[in-house]
Amino acid sequence: MTSESNQPTGRRTHVLFDVDGTLIDALDNQRRVWRTWARRHGLDPDEVHRVALRTRPVETFAQVAPDRDPQECLAALHELEDEDVRSGVYTAFDGAAELLSRLPSASWALVTSNYEHRVRGRFARTGLPVPALIVDAAAVGEGKPSPAPYLSAAARLGADPRDCLVVEDAPSGVLSGLRAGMTVWGVNTPHAVEGVHRHYPTLREAVPDILAFASAGRGSR
Structure with missing residues (x-):
């Protein structure tokens, strides 16, 4: 200490x-959500999670998917996170x-x-x-x-x-x-x-x- x-x-x-x-x-829940999101968008799951650990979601989208609509990206992420709250451990x-x-x-x-x-x-x-x-x-x-x-x-x-x-x-x-x-x-x-x-x-x-x-x-x- x-x-x-x-x-x-x-x-x-x-x-x-x-x-x-x-x-x-x-931590495992966040990793699983971000990797699922990355796979759905055809992106490297490990790289996306690495970026997500140190940035807010909109900043993550700007780095890993700059050509995508950030609001659509966020909506998809929120859907995955809400499902994880219901079913995750x-x-x-x-x-x-x-x-x-x-x-x-x-x-x-x-x-x-x-x-x-x-x-x-x-x-x-x-x-x-x-x-x-x-x-x-x-x-x-x-x-x-x-x-x-x-x-x-x-x-x-x-x-x-x-x-x-x-x-x-x-x-x-x-x-x-x-x-x-x-x-x-x-x-x-x-x-x-x-x-x-x-x-x-x-x-x-x-x-x-x-x-x-x-x-x-x-x-x-």
């Missing part, structure tokens, strides 16, 4: 979670259920690049509790790594960004949280993503510290 010596303000704290890769293991990361069930109900939210109906479907499949606030792709004009998604969550919670903890697994999400002026902890990666204030190889290892942050708002970041 790595850390910085930043000190929280001692005011009311909130925890903002990414979803895929942070709370729910959806999802697993919550170890510690996710315990963590979310123990957090004060008004102290946390989800901030995702996916859409709310899919998040709710995945949470229903895995038995995870759903918070009152989900900031999804439709809620903001700019997605991660823009700070907009996390700043929107803080504003809707009535929270000072300095009192928010972001829990992420991906570089774009980490950068989004940092640009929003929040504390950012990384989970579920063997090595720390650049910029995180703390790194935990697994979500399970982060659970005690996340609960402490949420309940006390004191101690080191």
